[in-house]
Amino acid sequence: MTNERLWAPWRIGYIKQAHSSSAPAAQLGPLLDGADPNCFLCRAAVEPIGLENLVLRQGPHSVVVLNRYPYNNGHLLVGPRLHKATLAELTDDEALDMHRDLARFVRLLEREVSAQGFNVGLNLGRVAGAGVPGHLHWHIVPRWAGDINFMTTLAGVQVIPQALEALWEILRAGLAKGE
Numbered sequence: 001m002t003n004e005r006l007w008a009p010w011r012i013g014y015i016k017q018a019h020s021s022s023a024p025a026a027q028l029g030p031l032l033d034g035a036d037p038n039c040f041l042c043r044a045a046v047e048p049i050g051l052e053n054l055v056l057r058q059g060p061h062s063v064v065v066l067n068r069y070p071y072n073n074g075h076l077l078v079g080p081r082l083h084k085a086t087l088a089e090l091t092d093d094e095a096l097d098m099h100r101d102l103a104r105f106v107r108l109l110e111r112e113v114s115a116q117g118f119n120v121g122l123n124l125g126r127v128a129g130a131g132v133p134g135h136l137h138w139h140i141v142p143r144w145a146g147d148i149n150f151m152t153t154l155a156g157v158q159v160i161p162q163a164l165e166a167l168w169e170i171l172r173a174g175l176a177k178g179e
Helices: 011-018 040-044 092-113 151-155 164-177
Strands: 055-058 062-066 076-080 117-122 138-143
Touching: 040 062, 055 164, 062 092, 062 164, 076 092, 092 117, 092 138, 092 164
Parallel strands: none
Antiparallel strands: 055 062, 062 076, 076 138, 117 138
16 A cells, blocks of 8 residues: 655644644634633633634534644534533533534535535543543544545544634534524
8 A cells, every 4th residue: 555645734732732732713702601721612602603713603502613733625623612521511502502513513614515424423531532631522524425434544544624713614604694
């Protein structure tokens, strides 16, 4: 097997972040009660909705952001606005708000990027693959027939066909159209 290289300069941010103990990003305002200033989801819960922060929506109890390091085009994260690590910590209102956002954004991705299927999942705890074990969040990963879903496993290659900025613009425009 030959090694193929796809240049993905956006990955350097992930690599540096994983090996860095740098201070959190500048705050625009106060965090919510119990927030961790080092947690990007806690910051997303209070940052303005916008492309700079990749924040798509803030519900009463939930936040939806584009995954800065996506597994596939359209990869979104849905989490509670408050810093909670376990399902048992969620109130019924939080669970319902996140469930509604999961359904809303699956429909939006079907409509706006013609997704044909989805992987929707939650990793609880670091040993289960949670990259942010202190702030639970669901992944919505759109799928298409022939989307080379085994490239990463078999060849160590990942293909993302669209810039995060372009996807953010499409999804925000889709939200503005309503459901």
